[in-house]
Amino acid sequence: MSYENIIAEKKGNVGLITLNRPQALNALCDALIKDIGAALDDFESDENIRAIVITGSERAFAAGADIKEMADYDYMDVYKNDFITKGWTRVASCRKPTIAAVAGFALGGGCELAMMCDIMIAADTAKFGQPEITIGTIPGAGGTQRLTRAVGKAKAMEMCLTGRMMDAEEAERSGLVARIVPADSLLEEALKTAEKIASFSGPVSMKVKETVNKAYEMTLTEGLMFERREFHSTFALEDRAEGMKAFTEKRKADFKHR
Numbered sequence: 238m239s240y241e242n243i244i245a246e247k248k249g250n251v252g253l254i255t256l257n258r259p260q261a262l263n264a265l266c267d268a269l270i271k272d273i274g275a276a277l278d279d280f281e282s283d284e285n286i287r288a289i290v291i292t293g294s295e296r297a298f299a300a301g302a303d304i305k306e307m308a309d310y311d312y313m314d315v316y317k318n319d320f321i322t323k324g325w326t327r328v329a330s331c332r333k334p335t336i337a338a339v340a341g342f343a344l345g346g347g348c349e350l351a352m353m354c355d356i357m358i359a360a361d362t363a364k365f366g367q368p369e370i371t372i373g374t375i376p377g378a379g380g381t382q383r384l385t386r387a388v389g390k391a392k393a394m395e396m397c398l399t400g401r402m403m404d405a406e407e408a409e410r411s412g413l414v415a416r417i418v419p420a421d422s423l424l425e426e427a428l429k430t431a432e433k434i435a436s437f438s439g440p441v442s443m444k445v446k447e448t449v450n451k452a453y454e455m456t457l458t459e460g461l462m463f464e465r466r467e468f469h470s471t472f473a474l475e476d477r478a479e480g481m482k483a484f485t486e487k488r489k490a491d492f493k494h495r
């Protein structure tokens with residue numbers, strides 16, 4: 238399928254979304270968010286796709302929500318349409334594992350979009366920030382919440398209150414990104430990670446994602462119970478039987494994703 242603001246490709250068992258509005262540093266206009274949603278719908282309904290990478294350009298992952306598009310909205314426009322929630326949460330609700338491969342600016346909604354993904358891999362050129370305060374507003378797609386959980390209150394508060402950007406080194410040190418790689422191998426590394434995930438059982442990786450995400454929302458006791466029940470449920474999967482049998486037979490598992 239072709240889109241106006243993104244490029245969506247299937248690379249083996251991996252779905253790749255490249256944000257493609259270079260003239261606006263991939264600012265996340267409404268049409269672009271709809272394109273991402275449609276591409277994710279397609280990837281989620283394709284049983285051969287087992288991991289998804291979202292990336293931008295060398296200069297910008299995304300420089301935030303489209304300020305020019307938002308500039309004339311009034312309160313009733315954003316309130317009635319639940320602006321930002323609609324469409325954007327499609328990334329966070331994706332059931333298949335997602336990787337954000339970030340080079341250059343990941344600001345405002347760009348940082349928030351990356352934080353909706355399960356793993357963030359950063360190029361050494363990446364810069365993260367929540368500069369909404371500089372344009373008279375606040376983050377509206379998770380910046381105050383996910384950033385605080387990722388890097389802690391001190392840094393999140395400073396970034397949201399001053400608009401200061403964090404470079405890749407600081408982002409890795411603070412727990413925002415999983416790994417830093419040289420900019421020219423960013424996509425290759427992100428795809429390699431996605432291929433690794435896609436080589437395992439699809440239903441099991443979906444269970445891992447769902448269970449790790451519960452750590453955000455549940456008490457430890459509830460989370461441990463959820464984990465144990467999900468662990469038990471893997472014993473209903475053909476892939477669990479195959480994985481353990483392959484180990485005992487000293488061969489590579491042949492997962493059927495069932």
Ligand code: CAA
Pocket residue numbers: 260261262264265300301302303304305306321342344345346347349368369372375376377378380
């Ligand atoms: N929305 C719309 N257009 C944007 C944009 C955005 N968020 N960010 C950049 N652009 C456009 C610029 O207007 C410019 O377009 P023109 O050539 O037509 O003038 C083009 O992209 C290139 O940008 P710059 O010339 O500004 O490039 P630069 O290298 O000098 O600066 C930058 C780069 C520091 C990222 C700067 O563009 C910038 O500060 N962008 C805005 C960042 C921002 O405030 N993001 C938060 C948005 S609000 C939000 O995201 C709310 C939310 O929580 C969802």
